Amino acid sequence: AQTVTQSQPEMSVQEAETVTLSCTYDTSESDYYLFWYKQPPSRQMILVIRQEAYKQQNATENRFSVNFQKAAKSFSLKISDSQLGDAAMYFCAYRSLTQGGSEKLVFGKGTKLTVNP
Amino acid sequence: DGGITQSPKYLFRKEGQNVTLSCEQNLNHDAMYWYRQDPGQGLRLIYYSQIVNDFQKGDIAEGYSVSREKKESFPLTVTSAQKNPTAFYLCASSIRGMGQFFGPGTRLTVL
Numbered sequence: 001a002q003t004v005t006q007s008q009p010e011m012s013v014q015e016a017e018t019v020t021l022s023c024t025y026d027t028s029e030s031d032y033y034l035f036w037y038k039q040p041p042s043r044q045m046i047l048v049i050r051q052e053a054y055k056q057q058n059a060t061e062n063r064f065s066v067n068f069q070k071a072a073k074s075f076s077l078k079i080s081d082s083q084l085g086d087a088a089m090y091f092c093a094y095r096s097l098t099q100g101g102s103e104k105l106v107f108g109k110g111t112k113l114t115v116n117p
Numbered sequence: 118d119g120g121i122t123q124s125p126k127y128l129f130r131k132e133g134q135n136v137t138l139s140c141e142q143n144l145n146h147d148a149m150y151w152y153r154q155d156p157g158q159g160l161r162l163i164y165y166s167q168i169v170n171d172f173q174k175g176d177i178a179e180g181y182s183v184s185r186e187k188k189e190s191f192p193l194t195v196t197s198a199q200k201n202p203t204a205f206y207l208c209a210s211s212i213r214g215m216g217q218f219f220g221p222g223t224r225l226t227v228l
Binding site: 004033035037042043044045046047050091093095103104105107108109110 | 148150157158159160161162165175205207209211213214215216217218219220221222
């Protein structure tokens with residue numbers, strides 16, 4: 001079974017600075033998707049970014065980008081120009097491509113990001 | 118507006134009672150999911166459904182039941198057999214390859 005590990009329970013960053021959240025995963029598969037979700041205090045889960053394992057190019061969405069290292073099974077999230085609204089729990093998630101049509105996700109335990117003004 | 122709605126936002130239950138959490142989506146997604154979130158833990162999958170009239174157990178299905186009679190709806194019943202039901206419950210739906218989209222959640226408290 002696949003596992004997702006987020007080794008940083010909490011992180012903090014100064015407003016306008018850059019922060020990187022770590023995620024590693026364990027899998028024997030070669031094709032899969034990886035995701036980062038944001039959960040602000042409202043507790044609504046918001047999809048931030050997704051990465052297909054077969055793509056070497058790292059995904060980017062505005063101020064959010066990933067560093068995908070397939071051989072190392074690492075999928076870190078970089079937030080540039082941090083804003084107060086970025087304060088949230090961030091979850092890394094893995095989706096196998098061998099499970100047919102199911103979009104089942106395996107989640108890490110999350111990293112709580114604090115943004116200091 | 119397209120999206121996923123969950124109701125109620127807060128729910129209180131007495132011990133020994135069954136309660137049903139509602140999840141509705143108008144995104145035309147085939148698959149729907151129920152997760153439980155406890156403090157300090159990630160999301161754990163309770164049940165999921167890939168198509169109407171079909172559903173599968175997730176990692177923590179004991180004490181829960183679901184139905185999928187309509188594509189838009191995937192209600193979750195928390196039965197009296199669930200020993201520790203106080204938690205935050207999230208419903209999600211998905212379309213192939215795009216990841217899951219979540220509702221706003223229901224906070225269930227057992228009194």
